[in-house]
Amino acid sequence: MQNIVQENQIYRFQILMELYKTSNSDMDFIANIQELASNVGISNMAFQAAYKYLYMHELIRMHPSMATSGTGSQTQYQASITHRGMKVVEEVFKYQHKATEYFPPYREMMR
Numbered sequence: 001m002q003n004i005v006q007e008n009q010i011y012r013f014q015i016l017m018e019l020y021k022t023s024n025s026d027m028d029f030i031a032n033i034q035e036l037a038s039n040v041g042i043s044n045m046a047f048q049a050a051y052k053y054l055y056m057h058e059l060i061r062m063h064p065s066m067a068t069s070g071t072g073s074q075t076q077y078q079a080s081i082t083h084r085g086m087k088v089v090e091e092v093f094k095y096q097h098k099a100t101e102y103f104p105p106y107r108e109m110m111r
Helices: 002-023 033-039 044-056 083-094
Strands: 060-062 065-069 072-076 078-081
Touching (some): 002 083, 033 044, 044 078
Antiparallel strands (some): 065 072
16 A cells, blocks of 8 residues: 555656746746646556645646647646745755655655
């Protein structure tokens, strides 16, 4: 069970970290985080759970957007990192050998 929990935490961190890097730690930068998650190899199902978690813990801010395709409208997962999200990412790197409130130690996530 611990492996499942840690795997979910790693997915969340990967998404948050990609948003942090892509935005250059700018809270006003809006990105399609589903696309960012896909770029680092996170499945759609894992993305959905991670997205909800990051939003509920106020690590990201949603920016609703709809895209129209040939098959109709689709929700796009537009979001920006929050101040809290930036601090959490930075805490992971500041204390690389220590778990944070949201994530395991960075050294364990990067194995």
